[in-house]
Amino acid sequence: MSLSTIGYVLDLCSSCGVPVWYEPTDIQKAGKPWQTGRGDKVTFSSPNLNELKSICRYLRLGDLPFQDHVMEGDDLPELLRDIVHTATPLLDSMSALMVTLGPQGFMILRRASSIETSDSPLLPVTPSSNGVIGLHFPGPKNPKIISVSGAGDCLAAGFIAGMLQGKTVSECSALGLFAASLSLAASPAVPDALCTSGLPWGQHQAYKIIS
Numbered sequence: 001m002s003l004s005t006i007g008y009v010l011d012l013c014s015s016c017g018v019p020v021w022y023e024p025t026d027i028q029k030a031g032k033p034w035q036t037g038r039g040d041k042v043t044f045s046s047p048n049l050n051e052l053k054s055i056c057r058y059l060r061l062g063d064l065p066f067q068d069h070v071m072e073g074d075d076l077p078e079l080l081r082d083i084v085h086t087a088t089p090l091l092d093s094m095s096a097l098m099v100t101l102g103p104q105g106f107m108i109l110r111r112a113s114s115i116e117t118s119d120s121p122l123l124p125v126t127p128s129s130n131g132v133i134g135l136h137f138p139g140p141k142n143p144k145i146i147s148v149s150g151a152g153d154c155l156a157a158g159f160i161a162g163m164l165q166g167k168t169v170s171e172c173s174a175l176g177l178f179a180a181s182l183s184l185a186a187s188p189a190v191p192d193a194l195c196t197s198g199l200p201w202g203q204h205q206a207y208k209i210i211s
Helices: 003-016 049-058 075-092 151-164 169-184
Strands: 096-100 106-111 132-137 208-210
Touching: 049 075, 049 096, 075 096, 075 106, 075 132, 075 208, 096 151, 106 169, 132 169, 151 169
Parallel strands: none
Antiparallel strands: 096 106, 106 132, 132 208
16 A cells, blocks of 8 residues: 555544554555554554564664564563563554564553453543553464464454454454464465354453563
8 A cells, every 4th residue: 555545544544433453564564654644543553573663663762672583481571571661652642552473472562551451342442541561462382384374464353353342352362363373274374264153252362461
């Protein structure tokens, strides 16, 4: 999409009160909403670590002090804390940010008044609170992998499906990870087995609070 098209869509959605989920897809496209001067009209976004670094550099929020691969073991908690610290200013206008971390799962950054409210539904969008909380959802253990193409898109799609039904973050995450696992185990980016009725509705995904 051209910058003018992205700007038009963001303006239209903002005028109609429609939340926008922005999926960057690569580092060259990650900062486009902000390049149009309309980044404050993005409600949700789902960058991977490299795309988040690109957005933060463009906005001069600082640089995540990690190489372009996700650290493991003892380095992972430090990385998660750095993501919360560096990306928190994005929550001045966004409601939530999903940061995908490959085999390490993903993190949801959101405004929440307390730990007790950290799992509350993201829709409908409500006035933001002062606190920012990170929720880390580990990736599936020993997943069957045929192709990684499309896994991030399916993760976001499953998560959004839950959001539209008013589900909690942990329920949305269970749906997203299930959809991503189906994608990893199939050659097509969007596997034929992925459908709304086949999602694990009612399940909750365990997570760890990062602050």
